[in-house]
Amino acid sequence: MSKQYGNFINGAWIDGDQAIDNVNPSDTDDIVGCYASASAEQMQAAVAAARSALPQWADTTTQFRSDILARVSAELTARKEELGELVSREAGKTRAEGQGEVLRAAQVFQFFSGEAVRYGGENLPSTRPNIGIQISRDPVGVVAAITPWNFPIAIPAWKLAPALAFGNTAILKPSEFTPAIAVELMKILERSGAPAGVVNLVNGTGATTAQGLLQGIDAVSFTGSVATGHKVAQIAVGRMIRVQLEMGGKNPLVILDDADLDVAVECALNGAFYSAGQRCTASSRLIVAEDIHDRFVEALRKRIQAVKVGHALDEDTTIGPVINQSQLDKILEYVEVGKNEGGKLLEGGKRLEGRTPGYYMAPTLFAETVNSMRINREEVFGPFATVIRVRDYDEALYVANDTDFGLSSGICTTSLKHANHFRQNIRSGLTMVNLPTAGLDYHVPFGGVKGSSYGQREQGQYAVDFYTNTKTAYVGY
Numbered sequence: 001m002s003k004q005y006g007n008f009i010n011g012a013w014i015d016g017d018q019a020i021d022n023v024n025p026s027d028t029d030d031i032v033g034c035y036a037s038a039s040a041e042q043m044q045a046a047v048a049a050a051r052s053a054l055p056q057w058a059d060t061t062t063q064f065r066s067d068i069l070a071r072v073s074a075e076l077t078a079r080k081e082e083l084g085e086l087v088s089r090e091a092g093k094t095r096a097e098g099q100g101e102v103l104r105a106a107q108v109f110q111f112f113s114g115e116a117v118r119y120g121g122e123n124l125p126s127t128r129p130n131i132g133i134q135i136s137r138d139p140v141g142v143v144a145a146i147t148p149w150n151f152p153i154a155i156p157a158w159k160l161a162p163a164l165a166f167g168n169t170a171i172l173k174p175s176e177f178t179p180a181i182a183v184e185l186m187k188i189l190e191r192s193g194a195p196a197g198v199v200n201l202v203n204g205t206g207a208t209t210a211q212g213l214l215q216g217i218d219a220v221s222f223t224g225s226v227a228t229g230h231k232v233a234q235i236a237v238g239r240m241i242r243v244q245l246e247m248g249g250k251n252p253l254v255i256l257d258d259a260d261l262d263v264a265v266e267c268a269l270n271g272a273f274y275s276a277g278q279r280c281t282a283s284s285r286l287i288v289a290e291d292i293h294d295r296f297v298e299a300l301r302k303r304i305q306a307v308k309v310g311h312a313l314d315e316d317t318t319i320g321p322v323i324n325q326s327q328l329d330k331i332l333e334y335v336e337v338g339k340n341e342g343g344k345l346l347e348g349g350k351r352l353e354g355r356t357p358g359y360y361m362a363p364t365l366f367a368e369t370v371n372s373m374r375i376n377r378e379e380v381f382g383p384f385a386t387v388i389r390v391r392d393y394d395e396a397l398y399v400a401n402d403t404d405f406g407l408s409s410g411i412c413t414t415s416l417k418h419a420n421h422f423r424q425n426i427r428s429g430l431t432m433v434n435l436p437t438a439g440l441d442y443h444v445p446f447g448g449v450k451g452s453s454y455g456q457r458e459q460g461q462y463a464v465d466f467y468t469n470t471k472t473a474y475v476g477y
C-alpha cells in the first residue's frame with residue numbers, strides 16, 4: 001500500500017479513519033497519492049485545536065502574521081513549476097494553468113501579507129460632547145474554508161490568507177478530488193511559522209464535513225455547487241454563524257453586430273473551453289446578434305477544431321481532461337438533453353480517446369438554442385457552450401439577465417453606448433467588456449448576485465468585512 005498523507009491537526013500529521021486514492025484525470029493508471037479521510041471526530045478535533053490556538057494568535061502583532069504570509073508567498077513562487085505540475089496531475093489543468101494557479105495563490109498571500117499591516121479602524125467624533133468613538137476590527141474567530149476541486153490552491157488561498165491576516169484561526173476542508181496540493185500548502189504554512197492549531201487541514205467527504213466541521217466554528221466560507229451551498233447555509237443559519245457562499249454560474253457572453261469578430265471568437269473560445277470549461281466564470285451561453293451570428297459561429301467552429309484536447313502535461317495540449325468519470329457522465333447526459341430539446345450539435349458532444357486513459361471530453365458547441373432549454377438554465381461545468389441567436393442589443397440584455405445565476409458576464413462590442421449600458425444593467429457581480437468572462441485580478445472583490453453567491457465578497461480589501469467583526473467603542477474624556 002502506498003504512503004498515506006495525513007490530516008494536519010494541531011500541528012501534527014494524523015492518519016484518517018479511511019484513505020482515498022487520488023487519481024490523475026489525464027491518466028487513471030497514475031495514482032497521485034493516498035490521502036487520509038478524516039472522521040467527524042477528527043474534524044471536531046481540528047475545530048478544538050483552532051479554538052484553543054485562537055486567543056494567542058489573535059494577539060500576535062500584525063507584523064508577525066504579515067511575515068508568515070510573505071514567507072508562504074515566497075515559497076509558492078519559488079516552487080511554482082513543481083507545485084504547478086502537481087496541480088496539473090491531480091486536477092487535469094495544463095502546465096500553464098497549473099503554474100498560473102500556484103502563482104495566483106502566491107500573489108494572494110502576498111496581498112494579504114500587506115493587508116495584515118494595513119487594515120485598521122476609524123476615529124469619529126461623537127454627536128455628544130466629550131466623547132470620542134473608535135471603530136476597530138476584531139477577528140471573527142474559528143473559520144472553516146470548504147473548497148472545490150477546480151481551483152485547488154487558489155481558492156484555499158483566497159480564504160486562508162485573509163483569515164490568518166486578520167487574526168482568525170482556520171480549518172481547510174479541500175475537495176476529496178484534489179487533496180495533494182492542499183497538503184503541500186499546509187506544509188508550507190507550517191514551515192513559514194504558523195503555530196500549531198492556527199491552521200488545520202481535514203480531508204474528507206461532504207457528509208462527514210456537515211456532521212463534524214460545521215458544528216463548532218464561528219464562520220464558514222464555502223465555494224462549490226449550488227446544492228451543497230444550500231446545505232452549508234442551512235446548517236450555518238441554524239447555528240447563527242457567519243456564512244459566505246460562492247456557487248455556480250450560467251454566464252452570458254453577448255456578441256453584438258459591431259463586435260470585432262476576432263476578439264469575440266477569442267473571448268468565446270477562452271471563456272467557454274479553457275480549463276475544460278470547469279470555471280464558475282465560464283462563458284456557457286453565447287448570445288449572438290443575428291447579423292454577425294453565422295460569421296461568428298463559423299469562425300468559432302474553426303478555432304474549436306484546432307484545439308488539442310489531451311494529457312494535461314503534454315506540451316501541445318490546450319484543454320486537459322475533466323475531473324472524473326461522474327463529471328464526464330454528467331456532461332454527456334447534457335449532450336443528450338440538448339439534442340432532445342432541439343439544439344443543433346455543431347461540435348464535440350462525445351468522449352475522446354487520449355494517449356493515456358483519461359476523462360477527455362470534446363469541446364462541445366450547440367447552436368439554434370433558446371434560453372428556456374435546460375442546457376441554457378443549468379450549470380453543466382465542462383467544455384460545453386450554447387449559442388442563442390437574438391435580434392439586437394435589447395433582446396441580448398434581456399436574455400443575459402434571464403437566469404437564476406449572476407456571477408460573471410461579458411459583452412463584445414465596439415459601441416461605447418452599449419458597453420456602458422450593459423455594464424450598468426447586467427445583473428452579475430463581475431462583468432467584462434471585450435474580455436473573456438473568466439480571468440480575474442486578485443486585488444479586487446470577487447462574487448456574484450442572485451443564485452451564484454451569498455454573503456460578503458471575497459478578495460481584495462473587501463475581504464476584511466467577512467473575516468472581522470467591527471467593534472464601536474465610546475470613550476468619555
Ligand code: NAD
Nearest residue numbers: 147148149174175205206209210224225228246247248280
Ligand atoms: P461541491 O459542492 O460538490 O463540493 C465543494 C466542497 O463542498 C467539497 O470540499 C465537498 O467535499 C464539500 N461538501 C460536499 N457536500 C457537503 C456538505 N453536505 N456539507 C459540507 N461540505 C460539503 O462542488 P465541486 O464539484 O467540488 O465544485 C464545482 C462547483 O463549484 C461548480 O458548481 C462551480 O461553479 C463551483 N465553483 C464556484 C466558484 C465561485 O467562486 N463562485 C469557484 C469555483 C467553483
